[in-house]
Amino acid sequence: MIEVKDVTKKYANITAVNDINFSVKDGEIVGFLGPNGAGKTTTMNMITGFIEPTEGQIIVNGYDISKKSKKAKKQIGYMPEGVPLYTEFTVKEFVNYMAELKLLKGEQKKNDVKKVIEETGLTSVENKLIRNLSRGYKQRVGLAGALVGNPAVIILDEPTVGLDPKQITEIRSLIKELGKNHTVILSSHILSEVSQICERVIIINKGKIVAVDTPENLEKKTKEKNTLIVTVEDPKGNMETLKEKVRQIEEVKLLKDNQDNTKQYSITSNEKVDLRKILFEVLPKEEITIFELKKNEVTLEDAFLKLIDLDKSQEQTNEENKTNKENKKEKKEIKEENKKEKREAKEKDKKEKQQKKEQKKRLKEESKKEKGGKK
Amino acid sequence: MFAVYKKELKSYFLSPIGYIAIGVFLFIFSLIFLLTTFNYGIYDMGNLYYSTAAYGLLIIIPIISMRAFAEERKSGTEQLLLTSPRSITEVVLGKFFAATTLIIIILAFSLIYYAILCFFKAPNLVTTLIAMLGFLLVAMAAISAGMFISSLTENQIIAAVLTFVLLFIPGLTGMFSALDLMNSYQKFPSGIISLTEVISLLAYMLMFILFTIIIMQRRKSIK
Structure with missing residues (x-):
């Protein structure tokens, strides 16, 4: 122990x-x-x-x-x-x-x-x-x-x-x-x-x-919403209007446009609703053919990133609270706006940097693997 | 302590260091033998040890002591040592006595010259042994100083150079004569054991061993 x-x-x-x-x-x-x-x-x-x-x-x-x-x-x-x-x-x-x-x-x-x-x-x-x-x-x-x-x-x-x-x-x-x-x-x-x-x-x-x-x-814990990944053939472009037809859907997002006329979408709904059945009924009526339908599982990876993000945002709100107390009410709004803008810009930068780093890492790893394979 | 001692002694002879130290000692000892006994017939073993201590130890000690802690720190094996259920005192003493043993081995080689002189007229054995004892004490004191410096850095070269400076400068300037080990190796060569010399060498030794232990302990909370 x-x-x-x-x-x-x-x-x-x-x-x-x-x-x-x-x-x-x-x-x-x-x-x-x-x-x-x-x-x-x-x-x-x-x-x-x-x-x-x-x-x-x-x-x-x-x-x-x-x-x-x-x-x-x-x-x-x-x-x-x-x-x-x-x-x-x-x-x-x-x-x-x-x-x-x-x-x-x-x-x-x-x-x-x-x-x-x-x-x-x-x-x-x-x-x-x-x-x-x-x-x-x-x-x-x-x-x-x-x-x-x-x-x-x-x-x-x-x-x-x-x-x-x-x-x-x-x-x-x-x-x-x-x-x-x-x-x-x-x-x-x-x-x-x-x-x-x-x-x-x-x-x-x-x-x-x-x-x-x-x-x-x-x-x-970190799972909030149900997300389904569907790959469909949609010649008439009805997927875009799907959200209006089915109430339970919160978001429809295009993920990938495959070469073979199929497209991959992510469809998000509230946690309690199981969209799978509904989609099977609705999509054929819209002349959409389903090629693939799967649940998007939250991985530990997502959980990890989310928890770290939460940690960051908590820190930020703490900082905001501190600055709020120090500043007078009149100046407050202007400053906050400025800071938010700056922060957003910083965050964007950070994210971009992180993404680049990750990409590099992946490339490196892949090349390593290839090398390993050659050996 | 014995585990560390055994490993350290083994390491000296698994790496070239042990052989280099023996080689350097024999080279300098032979050189002085050639210059004094051989050329001028000066029949004095004590003088041989004195001169070797004055010049040879400046090179031998840094070679032996530089790796003591610097190498372990650099390669990270320090972590294995300090997370084992062995106290820092045990580790420091183990390393110290391993280096001391190497010096004893080196000194054993110097008996070759005693044997050579025996062909002509055997020098006084007791006087020779006392000169050797003194040499050993001086070397031990120098090792403790070298070990202390090695515990300060993770770069062996820096450790070696600083040890050389610490051993060399006091004798050169006379300003730090208290730190000059050769001051305490004046009577040994003529076969006299002086209590002052023994105590001052032991004190020097003890001081630097304690410093090393303190540094290693302190690093725990600074690191």
């Missing part, structure tokens, strides 16, 4: 982690989710006792990490970000050293090292220098180092970064397996990963916890 109470970490000018509270039960797999620089690694470093929180308390299995650090650290196996390893050692030597650092001795040490090397599938390379191993194997060596000594709590910082798809699935299933006997905390910015492995998700943004819940609940 891990309890994080009112923990804050401040640096000279930045508050990296701001007053976070959560607890992790025994045997739970919990995922830390957040954009880059959200404070995931800082939080993990504080739980493992690598850095000390400016304020607050962290208790691991009943031991305070800063007061009874030796006992608390004994409960934890940590694989830090970037998987640091002593590359001049062989796999076996490294795992052996990690076991010694964790106060294991004699027969128990031998058995544990052997067991962990087998568990992580490193037996075939156990006498190779770590320096000469591929990225995927290095990751496993790091994992083996964290697992040795059978610690009750395992903390993994971005365990699947830089692995190929096959290795990712392997590591994931290994983590799931670990979750049966250990408490696992892992961080990731890959959402599908977290929703697959974790029982509970903690979303962090800008050093604050935005949400703590199961992946399913998060998806439900």
Whole structure:
């Protein structure tokens, strides 16, 4: 059991982690989710006792990490970000050293090292220098180092970064397996990963916890409206007037104009209404042929983005409130308008930048994948 | 402490550092042997150790101590070390004694020259051993200073250069003569164990080991 109470970490000018509270039960797999620089690694470093929180308390299995650090650290196996390893050692030597650092001795040490090397599938390379191993194997060596000594709590910082798809699935299933006997905390910015492995998700943004819940609940929570995606052939252009004919429809939006005369629309209605039946009845009457009809599921990705957006907008309203109090009523309106305009412009800029970044990322990833495929 | 000690000692010989240190020591020791004993027949083991300490340690110590913490910090393995259930004192002492052991190994090589001299007329063994003991203490003190500097940075080159400066400047200017280790290696070479010298070397050592521990502790909350 891990309890994080009112923990804050401040640096000279930045508050990296701001007053976070959560607890992790025994045997739970919990995922830390957040954009880059959200404070995931800082939080993990504080739980493992690598850095000390400016304020607050962290208790691991009943031991305070800063007061009874030796006992608390004994409960934890940590694989830090970037998987640091002593590359001049062989796999076996490294795992052996990690076991010694964790106060294991004699027969128990031998058995544990052997067991962990087998568990992580490193037996075939156990006498190779770590320096000469591929990225995927290095990751496993790091994992083996964290697992040795059978610690009750395992903390993994971005365990699947830089692995190929096959290795990712392997590591994931290994983590799931670990979750049966250990408490696992892992961080990731890959959402599908977290929703697959974790029982509970903690979303962090800008050093604050935005949400703590199961992946399913998060998806439900952020779902407001029913959206259907339909692909239709519509020679007479009746889709545009559909909204006027069916009352329950709130919005009809053209998504894609396919080359083969079909078009893809998203149709939104209130949450309680199921449009599928109605559409099947109405569309043929309008001489529209349905090619495809599917529900648009809210993914964890949407939930995540939405929660972070909410966080931003809350901050903004707070700021507005502050400025309102300070300003006199007459000046207020003008200033607000100006500020809103500026903000909107800024937001637009930000969004555009983000979109560009994402596009670049995608392109990079795709090219990487292609390269990987060629190899 | 023993786990860290064992690993560090092993690391010295898995990387070229251990061999380079031994090589540099033997080179300088041989050079001085050539210049004094060989050329002029000066029959004084103490002088050999004194001169090697004065010039050789300036090079050997930075090589040995630069990696102590800087390398671990740079590669991130510091995280593995500091999140393990080992105290910082254990880690610092483990590293310190590993480096000390390397110096002892290096000193063992210098006995070759004692053996060579034995062919002609055996030098006084006790005097030689005392000179070696003094050399060891000076080297240990220098290592503690180097280790302290290594704990301040993550760049090994910077650590090495600063260590060199810290060892070299005090002897040069006389302004910081309290920090000049060679001041405490005046009587050892002639086979005399002076309490003043021993205590001042031990104090120097202790001070920098404590500094290192304090720096490592403090970094926890600054980092």
